[in-house]
Amino acid sequence: MKHIKTINKANLKETAAKGGCGKCQTSCQSACKTSCTIANQQCEANK
Amino acid sequence: MTNTIHRFIQSGEYIVVDVNSGGVHVVDKLVYDMIGLLEPPIAEEMPERLLSELAGYPAEEVRECYAEIYSLYKDKILFSEDDYRKYADIAVKAPIKAMCLHVSHDCNLRCKYCFASTGDFGTGRKIMTPETGRKAIDFLIEKSMGRQNLELDFFGGEPLMAWETVKATVDYARSVEKQHGKNFRFTVTTNGMLLDDDKIDYINREMSNCVLSLDGRREVNDNTRPTPNGKGCYDIIVPKYKKLVSERVNEGRTDYYVRGTFTKYNLDFVEDVLHIASLGFDQLSVEPVSAPADKPYAITEDDLPKIFEQYDKLYDIMAESVEKTGKKPFNFFHYMIDLNQGPCAVKRLRGCGCGNEYVAVTPDGDIYPCHQFVGIDEWKMGNIYDGVVDAKIADYFAKTHIYSKKGCADCWARFYCSGGCNANGFIYEGDVRTPYKIQCAMMKKRVECGIALGVKLNEAKEREASQNA
Numbered sequence: 001m002k003h004i005k006t007i008n009k010a011n012l013k014e015t016a017a018k019g020g021c022g023k024c025q026t027s028c029q030s031a032c033k034t035s036c037t038i039a040n041q042q043c044e045a046n047k
Numbered sequence: 048m049t050n051t052i053h054r055f056i057q058s059g060e061y062i063v064v065d066v067n068s069g070g071v072h073v074v075d076k077l078v079y080d081m082i083g084l085l086e087p088p089i090a091e092e093m094p095e096r097l098l099s100e101l102a103g104y105p106a107e108e109v110r111e112c113y114a115e116i117y118s119l120y121k122d123k124i125l126f127s128e129d130d131y132r133k134y135a136d137i138a139v140k141a142p143i144k145a146m147c148l149h150v151s152h153d154c155n156l157r158c159k160y161c162f163a164s165t166g167d168f169g170t171g172r173k174i175m176t177p178e179t180g181r182k183a184i185d186f187l188i189e190k191s192m193g194r195q196n197l198e199l200d201f202f203g204g205e206p207l208m209a210w211e212t213v214k215a216t217v218d219y220a221r222s223v224e225k226q227h228g229k230n231f232r233f234t235v236t237t238n239g240m241l242l243d244d245d246k247i248d249y250i251n252r253e254m255s256n257c258v259l260s261l262d263g264r265r266e267v268n269d270n271t272r273p274t275p276n277g278k279g280c281y282d283i284i285v286p287k288y289k290k291l292v293s294e295r296v297n298e299g300r301t302d303y304y305v306r307g308t309f310t311k312y313n314l315d316f317v318e319d320v321l322h323i324a325s326l327g328f329d330q331l332s333v334e335p336v337s338a339p340a341d342k343p344y345a346i347t348e349d350d351l352p353k354i355f356e357q358y359d360k361l362y363d364i365m366a367e368s369v370e371k372t373g374k375k376p377f378n379f380f381h382y383m384i385d386l387n388q389g390p391c392a393v394k395r396l397r398g399c400g401c402g403n404e405y406v407a408v409t410p411d412g413d414i415y416p417c418h419q420f421v422g423i424d425e426w427k428m429g430n431i432y433d434g435v436v437d438a439k440i441a442d443y444f445a446k447t448h449i450y451s452k453k454g455c456a457d458c459w460a461r462f463y464c465s466g467g468c469n470a471n472g473f474i475y476e477g478d479v480r481t482p483y484k485i486q487c488a489m490m491k492k493r494v495e496c497g498i499a500l501g502v503k504l505n506e507a508k509e510r511e512a513s514q515n516a
Binding site: 001002003004005006007008009010011012013015016018019020021022023024025026041042043044045 | 063067068069070071072073074075077078108111112115116118119123124127130131134141142144145194195196198232385386387388389390391392393394395399400404405462501502505
């Protein structure tokens with residue numbers, strides 16, 4: 001494409017069907033304890 | 048528009064986020080402008096109105112851009128639909144897999160902004176007994192049901208004031224985890240005052256992460272984080288942090304954070320980020336204080352422009368390093384967004400997990416949804432010695448998600464913050480399900496910077512790959 005460069009190929013929708021396994025870290029247990037950012041957590045099912 | 052697409056310009060780069068797929072696109076100005084004029088569904092045939100609305104651009108290019116937009120729309124990575132509500136609608140309470148263990152409701156610092164009333168959470172100074180620590184482990188094992196990975200953060204007050212309880216709790220958990228098929232991950236959040244060689248050894252052996260509090264420059268830190276006799280703590284803690292971190296780094300580990308709080312007193316907080324980095328630390332988190340507006344140090348709405356300026360400045364510093372070296376100069380917690388493999392969509396519906404899969408436990412064994420609810424009677428969920436958790440409160444939090452929180456379903460950032468901090472909503476807006484608007488504003492700015500930095504990192508990787516090809 002000439003005008004658009006797509007940066008990421010991953011699609012959040014594909015993660016929904018097999019999601020919610022609960023193996024990952026609970027978000028509030030990270031550095032913040034108040035200003036949680038969920039998107040910086042890792043998926044542990046794919047490790 | 049905000050429901051499906053978010054457009055922003057970061058240091059001259061035009062970025063478009065497809066909210067529901069997580070797709071991130073770098074575009075030229077024409078596409079950027081055109082996207083602002085479109086609403087889904089996107090027709091294959093270009094609406095003729097675009098030629099007049101974008102009259103400053105050559106017609107041929109307008110048609111070319113529209114075709115590219117349509118192609119990505121068909122691929123469902125632009126103007127894609129939000130079809131996650133069905134997962135939220137069936138949300139039920141989950142097993143508890145994480146605990147914030149308040150081993151100490153006492154503290155050896157008197158931080159001016161402390162939300163825990165200088166350590167005791169307004170409930171009197173107390174240290175948890177080793178027996179209660181062990182009971183908390185039994186409770187977590189039982190309530191976690193099929194969950195294997197269990198997290199326990201030693202918190203306070205200052206948790207190192209309850210060192211015997213910390214060790215007794217860890218040692219007990221290690222002695223029983225295998226037989227129950229569990230894997231405990233311990234973390235500690237400390238002000239560093241009581242760190243010594245033995246504790247550093249133990250923490251580096253047993254704790255999968257540690258959060259080391261330091262607000263930045265000596266004068267900033269010592270102003271907000273004094274000892275009870277009014278002296279600063281910077282010179283006491285920094286050498287200890289250096290020792291602890293160097294031992295981790297020597298083993299190739301990056302699992303620590305030096306964490307600061309910024310307040311109205313240091314709205315130039317990027318100087319503090321850079322100062323902490325200059326001490327040799329590279330895993331950093333410097334975060335806005337959480338405080339009611341009437342406190343002199345509180346962040347208020349009129350501080351936001353200055354704070355956004357600072358976030359832009361920090362972005363520029365980090366982006367410049369990525370461009371020059373291919374790497375970030377350090378990790379900044381709030382800019383860490385993995386554009387390719389973050390958490391699944393289901394996790395992103397419900398944020399922190401408080402009161403549902405995550406609870407806080409006080410020195411007396413009382414259970415609260417999280418550390419920030421501790422001491423608020425109406426949110427007490429039970430006591431670990433009774434072994435019963437208030438199912439009504441747990442269910443309430445299970446059903447607290449981006450579709451039940453006010454304004455989230457229409458916010459572009461909903462899959463990055465997942466509705467934000469529930470406790471802040473309750474404390475500052477009077478309702479768990481109403482996000483704290485000042486935090487929302489800062490969160491959105493940080494997410495933009497994090498996404499833009501992800502773009503830069505991606506470009507650097509591509510450059511490296513093409514050079515090696």
